[in-house]
Amino acid sequence: MSETVLKIHNVNKTFHGLKALNNVNLEIEKGKVHAIIGPNGAGKSTLLNVIIGLLESDTGEVLFNGENVLGKEPHEINQMGLARVFQTPEIFPELSLLENVMVPALAKHEGSFKFKFLRSLASEKSIKEDAISVLSSIGMSDKLHNLAGSMSRGDKRRLELAMCLVQHPKLLLLDEPTAGMARHDTNKTIDLLKKIKEGGMTKIIIEHDMHVVFSVADKISVLARGAIIATGTPEEIKGNPIVQEAYLGGSHE
Amino acid sequence: MLFEKKQNELTTMLIFSAIVLSMPIWLDPIGANYPDLLQKFAIFGIFAIGYNILFGLTGYLSFGHAIFIGVGSYTAVWSFKLLTMNVIPALALSVLLSGVVAVMVGYVSLRRSGIYFSILTLAFAQMFYNLAYSVLTPITNGETGLQLTTKDPRVIDRMFEAAGDGLPSTELFGISMSGYSGFYFCAVMLIVAFFLSLKVFNSPFGLKLKAIKSNQHRMKYTGYNTRPYLLSAFVISGMFAGLAGGLMAVTDPLAGAERMQWTASGEVVLMTILGGVGTLYGPLLGVAIIKYLENIFSSINEAVLYTLFDFLPVWLQDSMVVIVMPFVGEGWHLTLGLIFMTVVIFLPGGIIEGFQKMKDRFSKTNEQEKLKQGGE
């Protein structure tokens, strides 16, 4: 028995006559890490952008725990329990690491708007503790007061991950969490992803690096030319001839 | 800085209050101890503190804040004319009405960001200036400006006593608001304003504003509706400006449209960035420097310059006077423009950041020396 967290139903998206998403249907089960792979230009990022409300889809619906998220504001979607790590690290470079994580923690705690300017930040003890514990889980508890902008790219991306984790989202979207990273950096991130996997958080992960995908994913969907061509366990996908065809075809282009 | 304890806040406020209230004493040696200038320090201090909450924390560059100075001034003068010479209702109404106008201007302007926001506020500034200067003459008395007259009704005052012969002066329950008492009143207002600003800086609200400046995109995907945050910041800063405008009328009960020129908003930007935009004390430092220099520079004339360069041979004295003359007196604005450019070009973080950098460099070299010594 598995519960569906996210249901993507008949989603189509066309850019200037070019079909980016072609009738995409997908169900994400609770507690699973679901990877979406596919050749460049297959529509992976478009799909993520539609889910979080960055792009509007032409048709279809995206049900998150039974509620349609299409047409909602980004902050509403986040407040429903859906967090995203972007492809280029989206952090607050001018703020300290601790502040970077406290801001999302406050969002989870206070909602999308709260005008409490007389309350001191120092009295938000539980939020601070939350933030510190998440930062120590990614091994950054020793540089709480460093500026986020001064970190390495890999660290920035892990910080962004921490910013999402502190919200304890029901569903976490990761857009190529290891893109542009060196091997040892990638491994560090894989370890981190494995660690969160044990927490039972549902995740969608888009990734190029098959090493990463096969290390962390429970289920894989393959996207090619805007359509899902296969979904299955890592073993099933490995042996699927259609997938190999799509990837080879993709590399010929 | 972030997790300062409550006690620290108290200490900060005590020290700050002491510094502000003792200004007449310690400004005496540098010749800045007279009520008019002291009042200016306090009033522009409030303006800059408020402006900093918008521009410093959220990064939204507004050219419209002179609007709220104007609204505050006109409201206060009307309160003096219609109700009472007591400053409390005047200031309350100033803050309230400028807040209402700020909600309207902010609501519309904040639908855009970046330079579009700046241009929208610019358009509003010019619109309000034209309204005050000509269109709304019955309310603003146009070019001449709004003044007190002996025929004003002052209904609340009339309930207690008959009208005197001359023009009454502004007062706080019998204490006249001119001279030093006027300054002390403004100083108390400045302390209150600073306290609020300190609270904003140390609150989750302030942190979120800084986060909006840093990366608004991330804020939205972190679950924040950024627009109400921006509007709150805009309205708070507008109300601070309204208070400053009201205080201008308190210390000198007249209001004119020239206060609302958009270039007046430019001056507050300068004061804010000179000290250090986004820092707690920077704007005040900027105000102090600019208003002090303005006071000195604009009072210098040719005769003063001749005495100043008296020690030089006559031909050199003459040429020095010719060289310096364009920058002083009427030419103060030229100096102001040059300071403005210099700061933006070389020190966009302001003086506070400059200090910080110097301190960092100093402590770094210190550490390196220590390391060297340890290694030997």
Place this chain on the structure above:
Amino acid sequence: MDAVLIQLLNGLDKGAAYALIALGLTLVFGTLGVVNFAHGALFMLGAFCAVTFQKILTLSVKVVDPSITFFVAYKEQPYLEIWFGELGLSIIDYAVPLSIFMAIPVMLMIGLAMERGLIRHFYKRTHAEQILVTFGLAIVIQEIVRHFFGANPIPTPAPDIVSSSAQIGTWLGLSENLVYPWWRLIYLVFSGVVIASVFAFLQLTTFGMIVRAGMFDRQMVAFLGINVQRKFTIVFGIAAVVAGLAGVMYVPVLPPDYHMGMDFLVLSFVVVVVGGMGSLGGAVAAGFLLGILQSFASMTVISELFKGIDQIIIYLVAVIILLTRPRGLMGRKGVMED
């Protein structure tokens, strides 16, 4: 009908000035990506080029006034009159149009110096910093002008021959009351020529092609290995000349003073955003449109209905356009969106 036509014409010459300033402003913005708050100051400098030129021409010497015989009286006589007689006087009379020849090189030099000396260092800084530094520069320029020319407007008339009004009504077979000052007509034609030459330059030359490509996609042009920086310096110079010329010829319409630049700056920003940031055609169209709109709003029929509407109409329109069509009338997607 006549009233409408008159307002239309009145709007056109104001609109022509807006269009010229906005054209340079948006050209600089579109190519260099710089928000130049000193652009109004360039317009003002152009106007003062005309004033200076006239001052130079009328350099005078004291001579005995022969028309007064009771005692020895002196009068000022320009050198030009002494040297060339009647010809000298008519040269002085034509000071404003002749000053164009001085304004072009002077404004070009000012523009190039400004770009090389200051603007160039701000390409990579934030828009807020660009705004602030150019705002500071605008103050400095206007204060320098005030130092030399004083605070009062300086009347600088057009040549005598065109100081009267053109009988437009009679030409068109309409009412004789329909007259329009010659100089404004000239200004209109002149601005048309300037706008046309800027467009022709951008459309027909290789240089113009690169500039247009740069406006469309800066990185792309840089990838092609073209030295865009140098091209952009020249673009800035052109924008300065256009603004300067707009100022030179506007002098007889509005006696220049040191803060005319700031007044026109806000208006031309409004024009640029209404037309669409980075759209040259939009800037020109919006310039004329807003000029005409302002002129119609000042008609008695309308100003009786909404008192003072002419004072704020432009800003109201700007606010409405920015809210409903953030890209302006003709703006492209992707220019200055955040």
